[in-house]
Amino acid sequence: MLGMKVLVIEDNRELASSIHDFLAAESYICELSHSFGEAYDKLLFFSYDCILLDIMLPDGNGLELLRLIKKEKIQSSILIISARDALDDKVNGLEGGADDYITKPFHLPELHARLRAIYRRKRLEGSHIISFKEITLDTDMLEARVNGVLLDTTKKEFDLLLYFLVNKNRVLSRQAIATHLWGDYTDNLANFDFVYQHVKNLRKKISMVNGTDYIETIYGLGYKFNSSRS
Known part of the structure; x- marks a missing residue:
């Protein structure tokens, strides 16, 4: 959507690929990272409108990456994705500065709707x-x-x-x-x-x-x- 640039941080390669293909078909510019370290390197050198952040990563915790994103004053919107529908994760993520939270499994059109809502709130003041x-x-x-x-x-x-x-x-x-x-x-x-x-x-x-x-x-x-x- 709108040339919106998204970084998907997700270690499940099949899910990451599905998200990538779906968003690309919706005219997003979508890039993938499958680990904490790979994602952190990308975030230091490139800018993104939104970050899809999985909490469970093979080499680190997504909430720790969220803290680093805020510490580095990276301005990207953040949508947390996680397989665990745990209240603590949701609360910690939102209090840590995330814009929204979605639990696996989810339908890709729902993910798309969440991204559009975040973009409108932050960049277009809620309007299309x-x-x-x-x-x-x-x-x-x-x-x-x-x-x-x-x-x-x-x-x-x-x-x-x-x-x-x-x-x-x-x-x-x-x-x-x-x-x-x-x-x-x-x-x-x-x-x-x-x-x-x-x-x-x-x-x-x-x-x-x-x-x-x-x-x-x-x-x-x-x-x-x-x-x-x-």
């Missing part, structure tokens, strides 16, 4: 509609409108516009944009020229319906959605 002046995005229908006119955006262009809107007035590097929309494999690329092309296409489509070009190029750094432009 996000608006700024003449721009309106419907994150359920994946529709972008400018001055009431439906834009003919690709999925990546929609995600890019949403990423700009929820990060208004922040400078976003081309690498940050690439990683958010395409995943960590972009770290191995020599350049990020494809980001420029997507930004260019989005700007063109907005201007075609007489929308303001809020996307400002910050030379040598990246881009900024400048809300003060008119």
